[in-house]
Structures are given as structure tokens and as C-alpha cells.
Amino acid sequence: MRILTAAHHAPSVGYSQPWNFILIRDRKSRLDIKKSFSKERLKSIELLTKDEERKKKYLDLKLEGILESNLNICVTYDHKRFGPYVIGRMTIKEAGIYSVCCAMQNLWLAARAENIGVGWVSIISNKYLKRILKLPSAIKPIAYLCLGYVNKFEVEPGLQSLNWLSRLNLNKVINYEQWNSCNSYTEWKSFNQHLTRKATFPK
Amino acid sequence: MRILTAAHHAPSVGYSQPWNFILIRDRKSRLDIKKSFSKERLKSIELLTKDEERKKKYLDLKLEGILESNLNICVTYDHKRFGPYVIGRMTIKEAGIYSVCCAMQNLWLAARAENIGVGWVSIISNKYLKRILKLPSAIKPIAYLCLGYVNKFEVEPGLQSLNWLSRLNLNKVINYEQWNSCNSYTEWKSFNQHLTRKATFPK
Numbered sequence: 001m002r003i004l005t006a007a008h009h010a011p012s013v014g015y016s017q018p019w020n021f022i023l024i025r026d027r028k029s030r031l032d033i034k035k036s037f038s039k040e041r042l043k044s045i046e047l048l049t050k051d052e053e054r055k056k057k058y059l060d061l062k063l064e065g066i067l068e069s070n071l072n073i074c075v076t077y078d079h080k081r082f083g084p085y086v087i088g089r090m091t092i093k094e095a096g097i098y099s100v101c102c103a104m105q106n107l108w109l110a111a112r113a114e115n116i117g118v119g120w121v122s123i124i125s126n127k128y129l130k131r132i133l134k135l136p137s138a139i140k141p142i143a144y145l146c147l148g149y150v151n152k153f154e155v156e157p158g159l160q161s162l163n164w165l166s167r168l169n170l171n172k173v174i175n176y177e178q179w180n181s182c183n184s185y186t187e188w189k190s191f192n193q194h195l196t197r198k199a200t201f202p203k
Numbered sequence: 204m205r206i207l208t209a210a211h212h213a214p215s216v217g218y219s220q221p222w223n224f225i226l227i228r229d230r231k232s233r234l235d236i237k238k239s240f241s242k243e244r245l246k247s248i249e250l251l252t253k254d255e256e257r258k259k260k261y262l263d264l265k266l267e268g269i270l271e272s273n274l275n276i277c278v279t280y281d282h283k284r285f286g287p288y289v290i291g292r293m294t295i296k297e298a299g300i301y302s303v304c305c306a307m308q309n310l311w312l313a314a315r316a317e318n319i320g321v322g323w324v325s326i327i328s329n330k331y332l333k334r335i336l337k338l339p340s341a342i343k344p345i346a347y348l349c350l351g352y353v354n355k356f357e358v359e360p361g362l363q364s365l366n367w368l369s370r371l372n373l374n375k376v377i378n379y380e381q382w383n384s385c386n387s388y389t390e391w392k393s394f395n396q397h398l399t400r401k402a403t404f405p406k
Contacts, residue, residue, distance in 0.1 A: 001373070004373060004377060005373060008370075008371075008373050008376060010308065011311065011323070011360075013323075013325055014362065014368075015360050015362040015363065015367065015368045015370075016368075017370065017371050017376065019376055020376050020377070020378055021376060021377050021378070022377075022378040022379070022380070022381070022382065023377065023378070023379055023380070023391070024380055025380070026380050029380065029381075040293075040294045043293070043294070044290075044293045044294070047288060047293060048288065051288075054288075058290070061290070063290075063291070082368055085250060085251065085254075085257075087247075087261070087264070087266075087362070087367075088266070088323075088325040088326055089325065090243075090246070090247045090250060090326075091243045091246070091247070091325060091326050091327060091328065092325045092327070092329065094300075095325040097297075097300075097301075097304075098300075098304045098307070098345065098346070101300075101301045101304030101305060101307075101308070102304055102307065102308040102311070104301070104304075104305065104308075105213065105304070105305040105307075105308035105309060106308060106312075108214065108305070109309075109312070120214070120216075120291075122216055122291040122292065122294060122295045122298040123291055123293075123294050123295075124294060124295070125294065126295065132381075133380075133381050133382060134381040134382045134383065134384070135382050136382060139382065142301065143301070157214075157218050159217065159218040159290070160218065164218065164290070165217075165218045165219075165285055167211075167218075167220065168211075168220050170204070170207060170208060170211050173211060173220065173222055173223050173224060174207060174223070174224050174225075174226065175223055175224070175225040175226070176225070176226055177225070177226070177227055177228070177229050177232065177336075178225070178232075178335075178336050178337040179225070179336060179337045179338050179339060179342065180337065181337070188226070
């Protein structure tokens with residue numbers, strides 16, 4: 001409940017709080033969901049047939065804990081809640097979904113603070129998920145989570161340990177003023193000095 | 204940089220880190236973006252013509268700080284990064300966008316820890332935003348943010364103080380096993396006891 005309270009206190013567009021948290025322990029549902037995972041995983045592996053090395057790495061990955069975790073949670077989006085007029089959602093319709101993701105990240109951090117591991121399973125068919133969890137047609141599943149106490153927390157992302165990908169240097173994902181206008185903080189600072197004298201420059 | 208480091212350490216689907224942070228101080232860009240906001244705001248107000256009370260409340264709302272904040276940030280999504288094969292994104296394509304939102308929420312919490320206020324402006328035309336910030340066609344703006352030191356932090360969400368909406372009771376957004384199968388934790392516990400004896404019940 002502490003974890004869900006943190007999730008529920010996420011910011012949401014127009015204060016629409018458009019999330020639901022479906023707590024799942026039923027073994028029958030989990031078996032069905034695992035079946036959907038296994039099917040989608042095979043499809044994903046097929047896409048790697050031309051890349052034997054990555055395929056081999058993929059086969060080693062732990063990508064879900066549907067059956068062995070203590071609890072599964074499906075986080076959903078209800079676009080009808082407090083609608084149709086939701087402040088801030090009339091121009092950018094997807095803002096409601098973005099709110100659910102903010103709740104997700106709050107959940108994730110709160111769980112970690114309680115020493116509970118969270119795995120987000122995105123290799124899953126939402127069509128089957130909706131059927132298994134009897135979701136009304138207007139409700140969209142956003143995340144399927146496996147939660148539980150874990151043997152240990154890794155020190156770095158699993159895909160980094162496996163040499164699949166590395167963390168980008170932060171500078172590579174920061175842009176100044178426009179997509180390609182200047183590339184460094186120092187350059188930006190001098191470039192910018194004549195533009196806005198009043199505002200304080202971030203330290 | 205501490206705030207952006209927190210954002211950059213968000214979990215991302217297949218470790219794709221698909222975000223960019225465009226830092227904006229240029230007054231010309233801000234004026235153009237403010238123009239887009241004002242236009243979209245008027246459209247939103249027009250939708251309330253039949254609801255005079257809400258319309259009046261809407262006019263009182265502080266919905267942006269584009270010009271007066273110290274810094275604007277546009278957070279974007281790059282679906283091509285490390286693609287086309289991204290683990291976990293082959294089945295649910297939107298998972299990349301969800302990752303950017305997780306970064307957003309990390310950014311928000313980290314900013315709050317530094318006593319920096321963040322406002323997310325979603326009353327804005329992404330079409331104009333892309334033009335102003337010269338984003339390539341493949342890059343999707345997800346969030347437009349105003350950051351800065353604030354006079355005070357409110358104790359509750361603005362729309363709650365204004366009696367626009369209230370926070371839902373947490374129990375209203377928790378479901379057990381399926382969308383409508385049982386409504387309370389107590390009921391769930393007894394309903395569930397015969398199903399999965401091995402797993403520990405969450406306390």
C-alpha cells in the first residue's frame with residue numbers, strides 16, 4: 001500500500017489520475033499471461049535469425065518473473081476518467097498515458113526503497129492481457145509488472161553487464177536551444193549571453 | 204546536471220535510452236512557444252462555453268511559466284536510437300515513449316529535491332514546437348517543461364485547491380485479480396487463499 005500510495009501521488013494531466021492497479025496472484029491468470037509472453041518471445045527471437053551472436057545473448061536473458069514473483073500488477077489507463085474535458089489533454093491527447101508512466105516510475109522507486117524488485121514485462125500481447133483480466137474496451141494496459149523480494153540487486157543494468165548496450169554519455173543526450181545548434185555547455189553559455197541578460201544562468 | 208543525471212538513469216526498454224533534453228533559454232524561441240500556448244489555450248477555453256463556472260475557474264489557472272522561468276526543457280523521444288531491434292519493444296511499440304516518461308518523473312523528483320519547481324506545459328502544439336526547435340521528423344516531443352526557483356511550493360495540487368477535482372481514494376484505483384472481480388483487500392485475501400498456497404501474501 002505504501003508503494004501504491006507513491007504511485008497514486010504522481011502528477012497527472014488536469015489532475016485526472018487516470019490509472020488503475022490490478023493486483024494479480026491467481027495462478028491460472030499468470031499461466032495464461034506467461035503463455036502469451038512465451039509466444040511473443042519466440043516471435044522476437046525469430047527476428048534475430050540473421051544475428052547469431054545477439055540471438056545467443058537474447059536466449060540467456062531473464063525477461064520476466066510472472067510465475068515466481070510474489071505479486072503481478074497490471075497498470076492501466078482510463079481515458080474516460082473525469083473526461084471528456086481534461087485540462088491540458090485537449091491539445092496533446094497522449095498526456096493521459098504519460099501520467100500513467102509517471103505513476104509507474106514513482107511505483108518503481110518506492111518499491112526499490114522497500115527492497116522490492118520490479119520487472120516490467122513488455123513482451124506480452126495486450127490483446128490477450130485485456131481478455132485475461134477482463135478489461136473493458138476503453139481501458140488500456142500500460143505496464144505489466146512482476147514484484148517481489150529478490151536475492152540481490154544488480155549494480156548495473158543487466159543489458160550492460162551482458163555487453164548488449166552501454167549507458168550513453170549524458171552529454172550525448174543534451175541539446176542546446178535547438179536540435180543541432182550547439183554542442184557543449186561552454187559554447188551555449190557564450191552563444192547565449194547576449195540573448196537573455198535578465199535570467200540567471202543555471203549553475 | 205544532477206537533475207539530468209537522474210533523468211538519464213531512468214529504466215528504459217531494452218536499455219535504449221531514447222531521450223534527449225533540449226535546454227532552451229533563447230527569448231525568441233520562448234516567445235514563439237508562448238504564442239503557440241496562447242493559441243491552444245484559447246481553443247481549450249472555447250470548449251468550455253457551455254460551462255461558465257469551469258470557464259471562470261480555468262481563466263484563473265497558472266498553466267505555464269515559459270517566459271519567466273530560468274530554463275525551459277523539451278524532452279524528446281528518438282525511436283531510431285539503438286534500433287530497429289530493441290529488446291521488449293517489438294511487441295509493445297509504445298514502450299519507448301513510456302521510457303521517456305519514466306525519465307521525466309525522475310527529472311521531476313530530482314528537481315524537487317533541489318528545491319526547483321517544474322511545470323509541464325501540455326497546452327502547446329507539437330507541430331510548432333518541432334519547427335521552432337528544428338527537430339528532425341523522427342524525433343517526437345514528449346514534454347515541454349518550465350524549470351526554476353519558485354516563491355513557494357504548494358501543499359496540495361493546484362486543481363484541488365481550486366475545487367476543480369479531488370484526489371481519488373486509493374482504494375478506488377486498486378482492482379483485484381480482474382477488472383471487476385472483487386473490491387476489497389480483505390475479500391481478495393480470502394478469495395485467493397485456495398489459489399496459490401506457495402506464494403507469500405503481501406503484508
